[in-house]
Amino acid sequence: MNNMKLALLFLISTLFSLCTIASTYEHPLDPLTPSEFNLVRTIVLKSYKASPPKLTFQYIGLDEPDKSIVLSWLSSSKTHNKSTTLPRRRVFVIARFNKQSHEIIVDLSKRFIVSSKVHSGHGFPMLTFDEQDVAAELPHSYKPFIDSVNKRGLNISQVVCSTFTVGWYGEAKSKRTLKIQCFYTEGSVNLYVRPVEGITLVVDLDERKVVQYSDRFKIPVPKAEGTEYRASKQKPPFGPTFNGAAFVQPNGPGFKINGHSISWANWEFHLGYDVRAGSMISVASIFDIEQQRYRRVLYRGYISEFFVPYMDPTADWFFKTYLDSGEFGFGQSIVSLVPSADCPSNAAFFDAHYAGEDGKPVKIANAICVFEKYAGDIMWRHTESEIPDEEITEVRPDISLVVRTVSTVGNYDYIIDWEFKPSGSIKLGVGLSGILGIKGTPYTHVDQIKGDAFGTLLAENTIGVHHDHYLTYYLDLDIDGEDNSFVKTNLETVKITDESSPRKSYWTVVHETAKTEADARIKLGLKPSELVVINPNKETKPGNKLGYRLFPGTVAHPLLLSDDYPQIRGAFTNYNVFVTPYNKSEKWAGGLYSDQGRGDDTLNVWSLRNRSIENKDIVLWHTVGIHHVPCQEDFPIMPTLNGGFELRPTNFFESNPVLKTKQPKPVRVPKCTSQP
Ligand SMILES: [Cu+2]
Structure with missing residues (x-):
């Protein structure tokens, strides 16, 4: 097959993927469609007898059906091959009217307002x-x-x-x-x-x-x-330079898109969008070849809040302590992805829609991309040369599926990846790029600095101000069923005091199941511990409880005093991990009304109720944190700083789930002539 045919085939397969993306809803968790936004707008404006800007829509999002309803729809639609009636479609609206925040629930199926009330607590809704x-x-x-x-x-x-x-x-x-x-x-x-x-x-x-x-x-x-x-x-000298590189898929992408449902290799999941959260991953399940069935891992996951406090207490800077999700809308801030740059050439793209303040739909073209990634990494390998006259080498390339968005909130660009691996891991990646928060200064050299400059002098008159990034993920894990427990597998030193071994010590594990929320508030790094969400009701053949482990990456502990106002609002970062019982109303770690909120409706406060979390439907909250001391290389635009974490199966499968994966068919690439 020549190059042109290859390119044509790839184009056709990509177009096919794009064309299959639905514009109407066919799954209870599908994001709202443009026509649904228009309908909500009409119903609300008619009811309030008002028109924008007298009434403004600050938030319009899916009032998601109860989890039990979604799950029963899911199981019956699988049994009856997708012909099951969808649960009724409801929408949650926050509107500003007469200087008040109105919470309105609209039933789209019956086209009426189910309820409306005026928010009487602190804080204000998202800004449009x-x-x-x-x-x-x-x-x-x-x-x-x-x-x-x-x-x-x-x-x-x-x-x-x-x-x-x-x-x-x-x-x-x-x-x-x-x-x-x-x-x-x-x-x-x-x-x-x-x-x-x-x-x-x-x-x-x-x-x-x-x-x-x-x-x-x-x-x-x-x-x-x-x-x-x-x-x-830019002016010369330029560089460094690279040869072009691409992941070539002559047979097209290996994933299938059906509406907002995506299946690839052994994974299937639903990809949603919300103006506040950004991309949302739901009902993620992995196919078990031994059991010949899909097993659920995650019911719903998304970025719940994003706290970015700057560390300059002076008059023009002290207030810069943003809650990027609740104030600016992490989904609203999603930008159109650039094909073959933000996402590789083998990516498929989803558009996203949200409502502007007049309630009319606004489209973000190419808001989310989905692509298979091969970065030259190894899934697993072994070389065996101990057997006489035999040399055995088995190696499998590591290919994964990535869902990517980029949210540009003012100066910063946040690259958010959900990466699904055939081994069962889900890697959640956060890339920080864009422009630093810069403060002007009379200083031109560090020798002139008197007192605290609150940052790094990056160039003449230019200070990159110290700050933090805390991303709090909502992860409603369902480890092969809804009722789960949270287990701390603590690694503890055992001293050997008798003569039984030449050793004086070793470490072993002590499992500790969290009974209530207080047991599951965790500051990572203080003691060695593996954190696992298990299904206490199911076990493997050797008797281990099925589990998924939180494999932390970048974590940070707040350095602000706990009674400092920004930290009261950002108290959901006081711990790197929280576990709460599933509660449909507990979605936003910084509170539903986080703009000027007072920290009274945050994850930290909910957790203080100290509810039982053992063998319950539980939600894991994990905060990725970075203390950022800017440096000159971050200027004038920042090379991407990567962070994140991994959710990794732990006794979820009977053995390595990719043991029997085959090498992909070799891909013929055009022959290159070597440079002299
Ligand atoms: Cu930063």
């Missing part, structure tokens, strides 16, 4: 892009701001402003406000590294006007030179 855009434009028509810009000798047409959530610092009364700070784009599009320091505006989001203004001091805007990241603007 539309209102942030309006707020960010206000300074340009605000006279004191224009005067401040002129006073600095800057060209107002080159000033771009951005929105910053304000947090909560003990105020008794909160107004729905945003802070605005601005950046200079003359000579470089890398605006975030060129702040116009000293100026902060406060915008009332309900009034949509500037309510507070401060111009505290004037320091130089960091220079444009050396800040560009566009290839077209």
Whole structure:
């Protein structure tokens, strides 16, 4: 087969994958469709007798059916080959109306409002892009701001402003406000590294006007030179250079897409989307060749909250303690992926839809990509040369399936991967790239710094401010059934005090089953322990309980005082692991209303109820954490910093589940001529 035929075949198979992505819902957990958003909009506006912007939609998402309903639909649809009636479709709406947050549940099947109530607690709903855009434009028509810009000798047409959530610092009364700070784009599009320091505006989001203004001091805007990241603007010398590389699949992708359900190798799962969470993986099951059936591992998993506190307590910076998911919408912040760059050429793409503040659907093209990944790694291998006259080598390449999104929240780009491995592992990857949070400074050399600069001097007048990234994952594991337990397999030193061995010590394991939530709040790294979610009701042939282990990667412990306001709101990061009993209403670790929330509806607070978690349907919460001390290599754009963790089968299978996997058929690649 020549190259052109290969390319054509690949194109056809890719197009086939794309064409099979459904636009209507056919699974109870499918994301809302554009026509459903329109229907919700019509029903709500009619009921409230209002129209935008008098009423704004802050959140519209699936009010997911009870788990038992989804699971019974799933099992009967498998038995009856997908002809089963879908559970009724309900939608959860948070709307702002008359300066109040209204929680509305709409039944789409019967087209009526099931319930509506006004939120009476603390905090505000997610911010829409539309209102942030309006707020960010206000300074340009605000006279004191224009005067401040002129006073600095800057060209107002080159000033771009951005929105910053304000947090909560003990105020008794909160107004729905945003802070605005601005950046200079003359000579470089890398605006975030060129702040116009000293100026902060406060915008009332309900009034949509500037309510507070401060111009505290004037320091130089960091220079444009050396800040560009566009290839077209770079000057020689260039490099390093690479030869092109690709994972070639002459027979097309090995995965199948049916609506939002994906199957590949021994995995099948549902891929959803939510404007707040981003991608959501549900009902992930793995096929067991011994048992000849799919066995469920994960009911639902997604990023629940994302806490990013900066470590500068000064007037223009102290409030920068973001909850990126609850305030800005991790799903809303998803950007269109660039084919053959963000995702390899063998990827298939999903569009995503959310509702703008007027309730109308907004499309993110190529929001999620799915692809098979072969990075040249080894799944398993062994060379045996001990047997006389025989040399045995068996090796299998490690191929996996990746679901990827990129959320760009202001300056930062977060690359979020769900990687399914045929060995049963699920790797959750977080890649940090984009632009650092930069503070302007008069300093041009570290020798000039007096006191705490709150960051690293990266270039002249440029400080990369210290900060943290905490991503909290919601992982409703169902290890071959819903009722599970959480077991700490503690590794403990045993001393040998008699003469039975030349050794003085060894380690062994002591299993400790968490009875209540308090037993499962864990700070990782303090003592050696394997954390396993088991099914206490099922065991392998030798009698081990079926399990999946949390294999942590990057973890960090908060360094802020626990009574510091940002940490009260971010208390769900106080532990790296929490386990809670499944509760449909406990979705968002930082609270449903995390903008200016007061930490009273967070994972940490729910966990204090200390409910029983043994042999129950439980949810594992794991926080990936990174303390970030910026360095010069992070500037002017950051090479991706990778973190994450792995969920790994532990006595879930009778033996290595990829023992009998065969080598993929060899792929013929075009012959290359060697360079002289
Ligand atoms: Cu960072």
